[in-house]
Amino acid sequence: MLRQAAVRSASTFGGFDLSEHRLANGLRVVLSEDHNVPVAAVNVWYDAGSRHDPPGRSGLAHLFCMLMFQGSAQVVGNDHFNLVQRCGGSLNGSTSFERANYFQTVPAHHLELVLWLEADRMGSLLTAMSNGDMETCGDIVKNERRQRYDAVQYGNVFERLVAMVYPDGSSYHHVPIGSNSDRDKVTLKEAQEFFRTYYTPNNTVMAVVGDIDPERTLAWVDKYFGSIPANYALPALPASGITEEIMMGERREHVVADVSQSAFMAAFRLPRDGSRECDAADLALTILGGGESSRFYNRLVRQDGLAVAAGFGLLRLAGAPSLGWLDVKSIDSTTEKLGAIENAIDEEMDRFAIEGPSPDELERAQATLEREWLDRLGTVAGRADEFCRYAVLFGDAQLALSSLGNVLDVSADEVRAVAARHLRRGNRAVVTYEPSMARGY
Structure with missing residues (x-):
């Protein structure tokens, strides 16, 4: 067969x-x-x-x-x-x-x-x-x-x-x-x-x-x-229904819920997986919000004392714009710090869009993504999953083995450019959380 x-x-x-x-x-x-x-x-x-x-x-x-x-x-x-x-x-x-x-x-x-x-x-x-x-x-x-x-x-x-x-x-x-x-x-x-x-x-x-x-x-x-029949009438991939790679203005929601701390959450449309721009966006998010050495953590937690946690992650998507997810938990259970948190985030993103990463920041971010790549390919199970991912989404399993080279080849100016285009107020959705106990519920 x-x-x-x-x-x-x-x-x-x-x-x-x-x-x-x-x-x-x-x-x-x-x-x-x-x-x-x-x-x-x-x-x-x-x-x-x-x-x-x-x-x-x-x-x-x-x-x-x-x-x-x-x-x-x-x-x-x-x-x-x-x-x-x-x-x-x-x-x-x-x-x-x-x-x-x-x-x-x-x-x-x-x-x-x-x-x-x-x-x-x-x-x-x-x-x-x-x-x-x-x-x-x-x-x-x-x-x-x-x-x-x-x-x-x-x-x-x-x-x-x-x-x-x-x-x-x-x-x-x-x-x-x-x-x-x-x-x-x-x-x-x-x-x-x-x-x-x-x-x-x-x-x-x-x-x-x-x-x-x-x-x-x-x-x-x-x-x-070999004897399982194919579906020769397999439909075309459903259209994403998204015509713009960038959102046309900020969208916001405020939620009062049974949570322990107020929080500022945001999501951005980012370049599609498989592109050089997506790799640049991954590096930008790692520098801004990837761990305790990131810019957001240093500014919001260490310097300003506004938050207890700040992280920025990437959900890679091939059929639609990828999603960058920012998660910041306030230092207290009131909404008093949310305005200052948002202003600090916007200041850091604006500065990054102008200056871009330093050589040390870019090197650390690339090393972080290299370690994550090694972790994924370091076990037989992880390797099998990556081979399937690249075969299904991009038609070539072998890309799993060469994808790191693309990340290591991205320049500081490419990282700055993708941040300037995508990491801005007009290209994000925001959800702020307010603890219900702050209102006496």
Whole structure:
């Protein structure tokens, strides 16, 4: 069932070889040997994230991640978990805006079992899905939403910021977990149609990394996955619904909630992942808000004594502008310091847009991103995930091994320029939090 394999090798990271193959049904397979530890990691990425949720059905892609663990034709109930854990392995799954992925790491001699398990649910989950599974998974996701969003301090801030940064009607307007009201409307038929459409070999990348024999592994993949039919009517990628890379003016919300401290949160539209400008933005955010040596931390916490914490992070997105998320917690439980915090942030961003980073700041930021890159590629599981990411989003798994070079090549002026264009008041959404106890509630 194999087509001629498209094989390319690389020695960019640790001397590990990387080969890419494609089955006749379109399944892309990435293989990489690493005999340092007797384990194998299998990571499967489906191009089926929350941006694929149908209108009015936010959270369907996330719900489906739960359904993938409810049993398939030959694997009943939680037996996928049980089989992997009994052989000493670990596994899980997750959904983001741009993909769903399922990952497990096992002793290498159990690799064939994992490949069979993944093939069984890709090929036969449809026949096992039931209304009972839908109800069970719906309850699981509602509980997850309570724990992560609704019943924790500042838990809904990311959802609020995303909704403001990406306009109504955009496929990025809602967070992957979706809303309970939308998810409750999803029918078994709609879930089955989602599976038929997106959970197909030609919409999937699988990476197998570790103590493997590539030839034998590829033979197993062909044996178990080769007969699964492709979806030759795979729809085009949903449009992001975002026409402007920069927001047309600041948007704000003020929230009174049961939180311990007042807070200033903001999100900015930033360049798309895969671009040189996105790497420059990553460096800018690291310099401004990446840890206790950053400009924001030094100004807000150490110098002015306005905050107890200040951080700036990047959510890379390929199909829409990326999101820069600023999180500052005030020193007290009143709103008295919020104005001073915002003024200090604006002053630091304005100064950075004019001066850019110092040579030392740029070197430290590049070293930080290099360490993060090494951390991601330092395990077989992390490497498998990165190979899938670059294959699904950019069509080339090998980019995972060369991406660091792009970051190290960015100049100080490029960092300054991206900050001047994107890190400004007119290109941000702001949510400020006020503790309800400050109002005597």
